Amino acid sequence: MVLVLNGVLQEECPPDTRSLYHAHPVYRETAAQLLAIPNKVIGPVGLLYVQQRELAATVPHDKNVNILGSDDVTTCLIVVVRHSGSGAVALAHLDGSGTDEAVCTMVQRVQELALGYPEGRIELQLIGGFTDPRHYSEELFYNVMTSFHKHPVEIDLTLACVGELNTTIRGGIHWPIIYGIGVNTKTGEIFPATFPDKGPDQPLRCSRFLTGVSQVLDIYDCSLGLLRIGPFNYEPLRGVDLWLEQSDEFILQHLSTSPDVEPPHFVMQIRATLKYIQDNQFPAVTVFRDNRPHYYRRDEHSGIWTPVRY
Template sequence: MVLVLGGVVLDEASIDSRNLFHAAPHLKEAAAHVASLPPKVVSPIGLLYLHQREFAVTLPQDTENVSILGTDDCSTCIVVILRHTGSGATCMAHVDGADQESGITPLISRIQEVSLGYANGRIELHLVGGYMDPRGYSERLVINLLHAFHKEPVEIDLVFACIGEMNTTIRGGLAWPIIYGVGFNVKTGEIFHATFPDKGPDMALRSARQLTGSSHLMDMYDCTLGVMRVGPYHYQPLRGVNLWLEQTDDFIVSQLSTAPEVELPHFASKIRAALKYMRDHPFPAVTVFQDNRPRYFRRDESGAWVHMRY
């Protein structure tokens, strides 16, 4: 089918962020409003935080476990949010340049799967993140994503887009992203600028997956059971890991960030934690994912994610 904007089919040949806002001034107004608000600091209680190349789907009935889907550390990445108007099922994905086209189909399939039996509804699309970076990474990602949605066999309504020029500010002569992190209230449908001091379990392990070249989007959550799952995934021992750890933070940022000029202060420490994890667990199939099983987490009585046997 097609990507729809305000009931009108988008012309696939002219899809990019500037043409999008020119064709739909209401998208520009909504993006400007969200970008103008200060970020909310989100508590870990009720939060399902998603790392780069991860996605999750949940329902409003699951708010005892997940009331907020969130992600951050988006400079050139795009956050994709899908919501089914009949069931309220919501999907969030943190998308970079890997698996940007084939990765869209599983998101839509999961939304449709958990919406079976609910009243008919439409699928709404929200896009947040990316900016007018000098290398054009974000704009290429936006174009590829819009084309990917345009090719899907279902009709997708684009209802919100804070991307490109609408997520860009100028500081010191440089273009910077306005929004690095976004939260979505699963029950109310509110989308908001957010930060997440506590990002949940196994962050070094999840960061290691990104560094080892695993490109597909990984489904992190089973909303029918209220269980979060990490892995399994595997990587080869990283040669020269100690050499990487000896480098300065500036070197790590310059070599591993797609936007080193505007990278967040904790980027290097996050990379170091992942590298140390890979050094300490060179064979994750043996030390982390025994019997090729994921690591499972559930909420305890305090609302925190705790590791469980499953």
């Protein structure tokens, strides 16, 4: 009984988004406020981009990160956990894998970063998902809410822009309205956003969810200002050569949970990832030599994440 909705401690988790909005109309209002904000295109300087099946946490005084962000969300959810007293914030891009562990890690990170600061509440914000034909988004919403509800800490849901409220209909097809968001780490402000530059090691990072690595990876150490990828391994992807021979339409239809509404670069990104997997069938050997992560630090002059030995 630790999920707090509209200021009231809940005994049970809402079974779906419609029930949430029906019982607590205030969430319709806060979602509408987010939807009214124009989408921003965010460049790489000061950005820490969080890929699918990743999470990252930081604090307002982190000089390396001004914005935590993620996009390309269709049936996935962006989850933001923030401590109201310290401003410590974590963001994850969840797709249904590793949810319980990710929720625990996010809350733990935010609590650790909030130590010594004024008291505050742990606030939860959920953005993404839509009324997709296979109901993936609803299932994920319920699983994420249940994970937070099971957590021993009281958690205030302050924003839920999900499901039907994040859905528009064009040409008879349901589309997500918001595909991505940024969080201003200094103020906690959330805004719709897209990120043309998604940071380093994209094919490597995407390889994890294409090959079925279920863990949600914590990619950032804010005390050191280091973006950290890996080490991890995956099983060789059977038939990767065959996948790469297929048409764009085939890849779209078979490797997307929502083929009708993917962003235009989806297939290109999948192809790049498949090629990476083809070239690196055993990343523990070819990518993470000596079991060392890939570390990146923000370059003071360019503002871009650059590789470092650590």
